[in-house]
Amino acid sequence: MARRRRPIGPLDLRSQAILRAVIEEYVTSAIPVGSQALVERYRLGVSSATVRSILAELEMSGLLTHPHTSAGRIPTDAGYRFFVESIVEAVPLPAIEQLMIRHQFGQVEFASEHWFRLAATTLASVTRAAGLATPAKPRDAHIRRIDLVAINERMASLILVLREGSIKQALITLEGDEAIDQPTLNQAAAILNTRLVDQTAKRAAARLATLRDDDRVEALARRVGARIVRIVQEYDATAIEEVFSDGLLNVMEAPEFAQSDKLRRVFSALENRSYLGELVGSVAGAGRIQVFIGHENQPLEMQDVSLVLAPYGRPGRAIGVVGVLGPTRMSYSQAIGTVRFVSGLMNELVDHLYA
Amino acid sequence: MARRRRPIGPLDLRSQAILRAVIEEYVTSAIPVGSQALVERYRLGVSSATVRSILAELEMSGLLTHPHTSAGRIPTDAGYRFFVESIVEAVPLPAIEQLMIRHQFGQVEFASEHWFRLAATTLASVTRAAGLATPAKPRDAHIRRIDLVAINERMASLILVLREGSIKQALITLEGDEAIDQPTLNQAAAILNTRLVDQTAKRAAARLATLRDDDRVEALARRVGARIVRIVQEYDATAIEEVFSDGLLNVMEAPEFAQSDKLRRVFSALENRSYLGELVGSVAGAGRIQVFIGHENQPLEMQDVSLVLAPYGRPGRAIGVVGVLGPTRMSYSQAIGTVRFVSGLMNELVDHLYA
């Protein structure tokens, strides 16, 4: 019974056309597609019997499979992979949609923190799958600005702005005889700003060493500075700050997730920071759009879904990722086109900031 | 056939005990409970036949219902409501759990933005349902601090700290002959800080009027000030800033949501800002813990779930909401006890800030 799987070689054009037809049909209908449906709906110029023999060949090559004897064919992960690599030409996003998206980005508050959320929302609504986006995160954050605001006699709020756009906030509790009024905090902030601005965590730590302990303002600055260094270090250490997702509802609607068990697992995988961090890292490293299909995803929970991810930002300075998550049965051509456009748009926006 | 539903009057103790037993049993098992199961598992001191007649009474009162003739009883929404109002005494959270939660809050960065997220996470893990939390939001925000940081020759970043803890960020693009270096920005920020700090949007707008147009720094300050006023106004106008939820996976696991359709609707209702804003408003207005059971929720999508919500914060200054979302078949006693404890804890933390 165990027929040998033929290696996937170059496929003649007709076989490619049929593979493509099977995928297109299955992507829209989600039901296994048979030889007769193919000849009816696609002008293949051959009879169903011929199509059947080609389908059998494609199955031998491992590109298609069979849920059971009397069912039609469905693409395997390898089939989708072959399709993505060799057959599909990325369909660019229609000009009208491009315009609409640009318009939406124009509407939003001109602040980078909104962009990546909007990117996820846009990707979700255009592709009818789930949109994912992370903020652009630098390898080594640089301090841009430090601010201290008194809250009451015993507490102050530290506001730390990083060059890459994110803002960190922390409460500082004052100790024993430390100075506590706003003017003193202003002095301390001034000291810290002159010494630490444009520094990374490492260099900032070194610069703090010269602060004197016997001066009350400098001692305060030193203590706050140490806290700042810790915050920046922690920020550098987190592989990924946040993954914003939108439109997970779209994926829930897919019939393959009708019994919510599979989907639940996907949800829990998405909560796993280390996996996402790794993924973002590999996409950022590759520097171009990446497609992960079904079993190509490491975690078991993700093996029923596919990801189309692209990096954006400035290599070496700050890099984020945008993309789409959908069932393996998704429209890769549309997803790739859309993700490519949105990541390009994000690049433009970031360029604006650094220009 | 249509038997008259008797009005819900005071229930004798034995009927209450049986209603309670039905609810407890159904909450844990999710299968309709019969008279025999009740006498076996609860020392009621009567036979199943007696229990049956009481169950029939409770059904006539509309507190229980019957999926079909040969099935056991399940509580109606009215049954849960009666249980919550008249029978259950709120079980305080066990001391050990209280300690563990306090410990977790101690571990986290001492910054208010983390608290409400941790609250949602904690509620989710303790009650095994979904935890919800919103940040504390004031009625009228007060400006605490303004900062301007140059990004490049044409752009600056505006950082606006509100007294109530949140931080707003916006990009300012500079026009024509406007000043653009950091020293100038510092001067403008200083002007704005002296005039606008501790002001609401309305009063801030008035104070900007006195700035002169012919001085380039003051003109810049005026323009940035107008932007600040707009940001604060918009913040005041949004009923609810953000609802953080955690543990929706817990709810997905409940057997009543096995066919994902119901749950999907719940998800989409949760994305509806205006509904949530209204809800938060009503809970904040009531000033105490509120329970919304099944059909008591306005949106159709939410009629299969229940909410236990409590406000926290300081009335008149800043109010947020924490709570739990679960199937109507949830452990109300535990949920109420846990939500009460967590909201109390949040109150303590906020008091610390304002003390």
Place this chain on the structure above:
DNA sequence: GTTAGCACTCTCACCAGCTGAGTGCCAACC
């Protein structure tokens, strides 16, 4: 008021038979 007994109802699980979609194979055809 409580209880045991009993007839009744209805779901659920299981099984069998049927149907139809789709396949694989083969012989004939171009």
Place this chain on the structure above:
DNA sequence: GGTTGGCACTCAGCTGGTGAGAGTGCTAAC
């Protein structure tokens, strides 16, 4: 040799029937 029509075969999914079990409501006796 590739292509095609024909045909037997397979198997999921639907349908209907049957039996077991759980639980009810009613009634008569305590």
